[in-house]
Amino acid sequence: MRLLSSRAALLGATLLSGALAVVGGTVAAQAKTLVYCSEGSPEGFDAALYSTNSTWDASSETVYDRLTEFKAGTTEIVPGLAESWTISDDNLEYVLKLREGVQFQKTDYFTPSRAFNADDVLFSYNRQIDKTSPWYNYTGMGNWEMFDAMEMGKIVKEIVKVDDHTVKFVLNQPDASLLAKLALNFGVILSAEYAAQLEKSGNQLDLDHKPVGTGPFVFNAYQQDAVIRFAANPDYWGGKPKIDTLIFAITVDSTTRMQRLKAGECQIAPYPAPADVEGLKADPSLTVVEQPGLNVAYMSYNTLVAPFDKVEVRKALNMAINRQAIVDSIYQGFGQVAQTGVPPTMWSYNGAIKGPVYDPELAKKMLDEAGVKDLNMKIWAMPVARPYMPNARRTAEMMQADLAQVGVKVEIVSYEWGEYLKKSRDKARDGAVILGATSDNGDPDNMLSFFFVCSAIGSSNMSNWCYKPVDDLLQQGRITSDATKRKEIYEKAQEYIDEQAPWLPIAHSTVVLPMSKKVKNYVMEPLGSHRFKNVDLDE
Known part of the structure; x- marks a missing residue:
């Protein structure tokens, strides 16, 4: 067996030393920490800007929510931040009733003064539609890849704030898959209040570097190409996650990922080399799940x-x-x-x-x-x-x-x-x-x-x-x-x-996904994402 690189060993030691997780500002000796050996670094944390699962796993699936969501393990559309909706007879107007009382995350760099409302929906979508918006090209990238590929700018005529907890999508043409599109990663809902704070201070790029959402995990820190740390969101509207700390240990090499998994340095590690799968299945400490990929x-x-x-x-x-x-x-x-x-x-x-x-x-x-x-x-x-x-x-x-x-x-x-x-x-x-x-x-x-x-x-x-x-x-x-x-x-x-x-x-x-047998309630997603909000760990 090939030895881990010195950098890998150092990172492994770092992760182990982080077992006493800092949660909510206090040291929790019995806190549950899940380490996910991810295969690549995120391009950023504003999920709407990008189109790779390695980026979305570290942003959209952790920090954020969308108006509609996919039911775990399926492609079935279920309510998200929109708790219900009605569709006009001509299929040109979708009225969405927003979930009330949902809190944005409190971080070291942002303290929200209000709950989620329609203004956040308008900001999150209009920044991708309105080319005159100061947020349309705030990173200099010049496009919103998935939003543009789905031609949402052509499909959506306008988004209307009916009241604080109701929005209406008015379409230029019917779209048979609109509700499914709203569940895509370009549909993450950001805080308009946080964006205004960043714009006022001249720190707009922080929207892509220091994310704030309504999702199950709060972003803590990112060490470039090495580690991302998240803490469970204690105010998550869907209930606080069972794990207290979520760590992405970025491990590009597949062999090294699997070595870390076997060594217990991480509990989930995606994308094993096909030649390694039988050996992973033979390991009594691991569970290996697989399914045809879409x-x-x-x-x-x-x-x-x-x-x-x-x-x-x-x-x-x-x-x-x-x-x-x-x-x-x-x-x-x-x-x-x-x-x-x-x-x-x-x-x-x-x-x-x-x-x-x-x-x-x-x-x-x-x-x-x-x-x-x-x-x-x-x-x-x-x-x-x-x-x-x-x-x-x-x-x-x-x-x-x-x-x-x-x-x-x-x-x-x-x-x-x-x-x-x-x-x-x-x-x-x-x-x-x-x-x-x-x-x-x-x-x-x-x-x-x-x-x-x-x-x-x-x-x-x-x-x-x-x-x-x-x-x-x-x-x-x-x-x-x-x-x-x-x-x-x-x-x-x-x-x-x-x-x-x-x-x-x-x-x-x-698609094959090996994990420790200590992992409970993990559901493999047909759409390629990795979600951790319902995951638990045996003691």
């Missing part, structure tokens, strides 16, 4: 850059890559070859699509016919394991070897995770990027619009691909309430995407 791993070409602007070139490159060999080697029984961006377990999956057939001879001929010779290209490989992709570097190496057989020279590049995500969104990006996603709400609109809607070019549309027939279908799917018709719409969209090949779908994975 996810997809892919490689996206930059269709704005030659020769990837030619469909025949993209299709040839796809045919040169042996996806089955990648799935066999990388996923080792915990994945299947992806044919579309919609996973087989999601409604509207088009099972008639078979995807690119591995045929290097034909691929080479197609490249020759397209006038592409001595092609040099870059493939970007993620530096971290994700639920949809256990080992992007090894995947890129296998692609590199396959493409060499058809005369294409590949350079593999990578960056630190946050930088990787930032650079991959650049419309001038040089290279095909390996990434993936897990559905946020179980609706095909969420998956397909995120990847391919025209308005998301330069953001979540990593292929920078705008194809009017697909864009029109996605718009049509939103305003169609008939489930059968929606299914037909999304199936047709998948056919167009397969024909035009702006990307290479790689795999759908089975």
Whole structure:
């Protein structure tokens, strides 16, 4: 067994020394501390700005709440900060009754003077809609990735404060999945009072660095790329969590995460390497849960850059890559070859699509016919394991070897995770990027619009691909309430995407999560998040 690095050992000691947790300003010798060995650092703590589960787990699922929520372990919509709602007959007005008496968290840097109300809803959403707002571009990032990918700015005409505890969403067009969209991570509700305090003091960036929400855990501290500390929110409207202190021990390397789990340095550790799963199952101190993921791993070409602007070139490159060999080697029984961006377990999956057939001879001929010779290209490989992709570097190496057989020279590049995500969104990006996603709400609109809607070019549309027939279908799917018709719409969209090949779908994975047998009440989420508000620990 490989020894832990000195940094890992030091952090482990730090975590153990933190067992006497500081809760509510006092030392609690018997306090329950849950350590989660997370796979990556958060990009920030304003969840609406980002689109990765590693960021959302450390922000949206801990500090914040949304108007609607997903019932634990399902994609069923249940009340959140909105306790009820009514919908007009024309499906253009949603009136939401807000939960009363919900308190914002008290921290060292903010003391709320009032409870949650409609002003907080308007602030949280309008900052993403109104380009003249001082909060629209407060970080300099220039977009709200998930909000924009779901085209909420087009869907929502206005949000009206009816009274302190009632808001009305007025739509430009019906949207069959609006309540599910409100449960997405861009819908986190922030304190308008805290934002006003930061704006007045000139410290707007603290909204992304020092979060305040109504959620089950209060942010305490973040040591960059090492540790995030949270304390149970004693005033949480859903009841104080059973664990007193929640620690994210950021551990990028999968092997090290599993070593820490076995050593008892953390109680939950996601994304084991497939080769390690059987050994984890054999450990009597651990429980290993698994389920098919609502996810997809892919490689996206930059269709704005030659020769990837030619469909025949993209299709040839796809045919040169042996996806089955990648799935066999990388996923080792915990994945299947992806044919579309919609996973087989999601409604509207088009099972008639078979995807690119591995045929290097034909691929080479197609490249020759397209006038592409001595092609040099870059493939970007993620530096971290994700639920949809256990080992992007090894995947890129296998692609590199396959493409060499058809005369294409590949350079593999990578960056630190946050930088990787930032650079991959650049419309001038040089290279095909390996990434993936897990559905946020179980609706095909969420998956397909995120990847391919025209308005998301330069953001979540990593292929920078705008194809009017697909864009029109996605718009049509939103305003169609008939489930059968929606299914037909999304199936047709998948056919167009397969024909035009702006990307290479790689795999759908089975998600595996090992944890200590001391962990109680943890529910595995089909949407890829990790929630701790109901978790308990045996003494």
